[in-house]
Amino acid sequence: MADAAIKYEVDARGVATVTLSRPDIHNAFDDTVVAALSEAFAAAAEDASVRALVLASTGKSFCAGGDLNWMRRMAQYGYEENLRDSNLLAEMLRRLNTLPKLTIARVQGAAYGGGVGLVSCCDIAIAAPEAAFCLSEVKVGMIPATISPYVINAIGERASRRYFTTAELISAEKARELGLVTELVPSAEELDSAIDGILRSVLRNGPRGVGEAKRLILDYANREIDAELIADSSRRIAETRGSAEGQEGLTAFLEKRKPDWIG
Numbered sequence: 615m616a617d618a619a620i621k622y623e624v625d626a627r628g629v630a631t632v633t634l635s636r637p638d639i640h641n642a643f644d645d646t647v648v649a650a651l652s653e654a655f656a657a658a659a660e661d662a663s664v665r666a667l668v669l670a671s672t673g674k675s676f677c678a679g680g681d682l683n684w685m686r687r688m689a690q691y692g693y694e695e696n697l698r699d700s701n702l703l704a705e706m707l708r709r710l711n712t713l714p715k716l717t718i719a720r721v722q723g724a725a726y727g728g729g730v731g732l733v734s735c736c737d738i739a740i741a742a743p744e745a746a747f748c749l750s751e752v753k754v755g756m757i758p759a760t761i762s763p764y765v766i767n768a769i770g771e772r773a774s775r776r777y778f779t780t781a782e783l784i785s786a787e788k789a790r791e792l793g794l795v796t797e798l799v800p801s802a803e804e805l806d807s808a809i810d811g812i813l814r815s816v817l818r819n820g821p822r823g824v825g826e827a828k829r830l831i832l833d834y835a836n837r838e839i840d841a842e843l844i845a846d847s848s849r850r851i852a853e854t855r856g857s858a859e860g861q862e863g864l865t866a867f868l869e870k871r872k873p874d875w876i877g
Contacts, residue, residue: 619643620650622657628665629813630658630715637673643728644684645699652706659713665824666816667713668809669736670720676745679727685754703728704760710735711764712832714825716816718809721745721786721795722802731761733794734768737828740809741795742802747784749777767835768794818876822859826850 621633632654634641643651658664671677680688688696710717710732719736726748733739733747749765751758758765758778766774769792777784789795799808816824830850837843854860859875866873 619647620654622654624658624661624664627813627817628663629817630654630661630664630667632658632667632669634669634671634677637671637675639681640675640678640724641671641673641729642678642681642684644681645702647681648703648706652702652709655706655709655713658715659709662821664715665821666716666718666813668718668720668813669710669732671722673723674744675723675729676719676721676725677729677732678724679729679750700760707731707735707760707764714828715821716812716824716828718812720805720809722805724748726750727758728761730794731758731764734761734764738796738812739794740797740799740805740812741786741789742799742805743786744802745786745789745795747786747789747794748781750781752779753781765794768792820859820863820873821875822857823854823863826854 619634619636621635622630623633624630632651634643634647636642636647655667658667688699691699716738717736719733719739721733721739721741723742723744724746725733727750730747730749749758762774762778765778769777773792776782784792784794786795786798790798797808799805830847834843834847855864862875863873
């Protein structure tokens with residue numbers, strides 16, 4: 615987290631905030647920033663004190679995607695160098711998508727290209743009216759390949775067919791209709807209060823339970839409901855009930871007291 619382009623902080627509640635801090639270039643990222651983000655997401659995943667993560671940015675834009683200087687370097691790369699860079703970006707996105715804590719994107723402005731990928735990897739995206747989105751890769755003859763699994767999950771195949779190929783600007787309201795944005799607040803000043811409301815809810819819940827519930831969705835989405843899946847779901851609930859957290863939660867409920875994870 616030494617990279618000045620990324621700030622990583624954990625508050626007393628156990629909320630980690632990862633902030634993109636390159637406002638002069640609209641928080642565009644390069645390979646160094648990708649590595650710093652990947653490190654931050656890994657740190658949050660491994661830190662038992664972290665209960666949730668907010669992905670934010672400074673300035674008027676959320677994230678403009680790839681840094682122009684990085685793109686200039688890419689233009690000189692051979693296949694192997696491009697593959698290495700792409701693998702690092704894909705790993706960073708995977709870490710964010712599978713982070714075993716609730717993740718919230720705080721979108722105050724434009725998110726282009728890879729910025730849309732970051733939003734799509736978060737569990738919840740809260741956006742201001744000024745937010746705008748664009749899958750702009752085809753404008754320069756490229757494709758949104760590494761972000762595509764997450765964007766398709768967020769907005770669906772039909773919408774992806776349109777916006778991957780047209781590179782149209784997507785308004786905040788349209789992004790909410792598509793499912794890319796979870797909640798659209800009336801003004802940017804209300805972003806933090808909306809996020810705090812969500813955090814208050816999740817911090818009342820069992821930390822392990824939150825991570826396991828998220829894992830459930832990632833593992834079961836779009837799968838056939840067959841005997842194997844049913845058996846696996848029974849195994850998971852049995853393990854949850856027998857866990858220390860599950861026992862504490864059930865006991866606290868029956869005794870009409872707060873569980874020990876609520877301070």
